Amino acid sequence: MTRHDGRSAEQLREIRIERPYFGAAPGRLLIQAGRTTILCTASVSNDLPPWKKKQENPAGWVTAEYSMLPGCTAPRKDRRTDGRATEIQRLIGRSLRAVIDMTALGPRQVTVDCDVLEADGGTRTLSITGGFIALVDAISSINEPGYDFRKVFRSSVAAVSVGVVNGQAVLDLDYVEDSQAEVDMNVVMTGPGAFVEVQGTAEGVPFQRDVLNRQLDLAAAGIAQLTALQRNTLGDKWPLDTFSGN
Numbered sequence: 001m002t003r004h005d006g007r008s009a010e011q012l013r014e015i016r017i018e019r020p021y022f023g024a025a026p027g028r029l030l031i032q033a034g035r036t037t038i039l040c041t042a043s044v045s046n047d048l049p050p051w052k053k054k055q056e057n058p059a060g061w062v063t064a065e066y067s068m069l070p071g072c073t074a075p076r077k078d079r080r081t082d083g084r085a086t087e088i089q090r091l092i093g094r095s096l097r098a099v100i101d102m103t104a105l106g107p108r109q110v111t112v113d114c115d116v117l118e119a120d121g122g123t124r125t126l127s128i129t130g131g132f133i134a135l136v137d138a139i140s141s142i143n144e145p146g147y148d149f150r151k152v153f154r155s156s157v158a159a160v161s162v163g164v165v166n167g168q169a170v171l172d173l174d175y176v177e178d179s180q181a182e183v184d185m186n187v188v189m190t191g192p193g194a195f196v197e198v199q200g201t202a203e204g205v206p207f208q209r210d211v212l213n214r215q216l217d218l219a220a221a222g223i224a225q226l227t228a229l230q231r232n233t234l235g236d237k238w239p240l241d242t243f244s245g246n
Contacts, residue, residue, distance in 0.1 A: 001168045004176060005034070012160070012172045012222055013122075017233050019133065026141035027112075027134035034174055035120035040130035042112045042138035049109065060105030062135065064092035066127060068116040088124045089114075091197065095128045095188045096135055098196045099155040106147070110138055121174040125159035125186055129226050132157050133233055140237050153239040156191035158226035162215045164207070169214045171222045183207050187219035191227040191240065 001009045013034035021030045027042030052058045066089035070076045092114060112135055114127035140149045163173045164183035173181060182203055188196040200212065231238045 001166075001170075003165075003170060005174065009168055009170045010218060010221065012225060013174065015226075015229060017130070017133070017229075019233060020137075025113075025134075025138065027136070027138035029130060029134055029137075030117075031126055031130035031133075033122055033126050033172065035118055036122055036126055036174075037116070037118040038123060038126055038130055039115045039117060040112065040127065040134040041115075042110055042131070042134035044138050044142060045109045045111065046107070047109065048107060052109075058107050059102035060100075060107060061102065061109045062093065062097050062100050062105070062112070063109065064089045064096060064112040064114065064127075064131065066092055066114045066116075066124070068119060068123070072116045072119045088127070091124055091186075091188075091199075092127050092131055095157050095159065095196050096131055098188075099132075099153060099157045099190060100135075101152055101154055104151045105139070106142075106144075108142075110135060112138075119175070121176075121178045122161045122172060125161050125188075128157060128159040128188060129230065133230055136234055136237055136239055140239075150239040155194070156227055156230055156240060157188060157196060158191070158223045158230060159186060159188040160219055160222040160226060161186050162218045162222070164211060164215075169211070169218055171218045183211060183215065185215050185219070187216065187223070189220065189223045191223075191230075193220055193224075 016032045019029035021028045025041035025043045068077050070079050112131045116123050161173045162185045163181040165177045165181050185200040
């Protein structure tokens with residue numbers, strides 16, 4: 001199957017990363033998948049959330065914020081945090097926290113901000129993939145005697161969308177495909193292939209188990225490529241022992 005943009009069913013969009021990007025945050029990059037473009041930054045603060053401070057031995061915390069700039073879509077999107085954005089930023093935060101040892105992080109908070117400059121499908125999944133790179137850059141910038149940032153990371157994490165379009169399972173949907181999909185899924189996985197989150201919806205007709213299995217296989221293959229990209233981008237800062245991410 002050849003898709004409308006010329007890709008095969010198993011092919012990711014071309015991904016480009018500019019790092020470091022402008023700004024003051026220790027973790028900052030611009031990540032693009034096709035036309036989808038996201039600015040990911042990560043900032044470190046020694047001020048924990050109030051509920052964390054109340055704990056007897058407070059560990060660290062990682063949180064995320066997600067927004068779409070008004071001009072990233074047509075028609076213009078209102079400049080406000082709606083229910084969709086809240087859901088997505090919670091997903092990003094959960095996904096990043098899944099691979100972090102909060103005790104090793106120490107009593108500090110890292111905030112990952114994902115700002116969508118252009119939206120053409122897959123913004124939540126690309127935010128997770130780029131957000132992890134920004135998170136590594138931010139935590140590796142902590143300058144404290146004896147602090148080993150690599151001990152903070154239990155694994156790597158990346159995400160991708162998969163779906164069924166015109167009866168065919170496809171990887172990394174853009175907006176045109178997403179709007180026509182019979183099945184739409186977002187899959188978050190660690191580098192070694194453990195699942196962090198799976199979101200799947202039948203857009204009309206329920207799907208069978210074999211369709212789900214095919215989608216997960218496609219996602220795993222795509223995330224293996226994204227993990228390799230993360231490692232190559234971070235270079236010597238890659239915090240894990242093996243290529244697979246553990």
